[in-house]
Amino acid sequence: MNTMFLLMAEYGSATVPLSQVCEKYFGLKPATAEKRAAMGELPIPTFRAAESQKAPRMIHIQDLANHIDAQLKKGRDLLEQMKCGSQ
Incomplete structure (x- = not known):
């Protein structure tokens, strides 16, 4: 399945308050996420x-x-490098 469609099914909207996703996807409390967003320090707009x-x-x-999806690709690439390096 497509990541976007799965997120749409989970949240029911194309736009979601940052406070609803910040802990799950960025490991940040809402107040910290708000501060980082204000400084342009989050990985998404x-x-x-x-x-x-x-x-x-x-x-x-x-x-x-x-x-x-980008983070998943990084993880897969890293795993592949580790597998190739251990052979």
């Missing part, structure tokens, strides 16, 4: 749907899916 600082910071599922 964030945005606010409204021009208000009170509006929740959001992520797009496609960006999260791309990040997950």
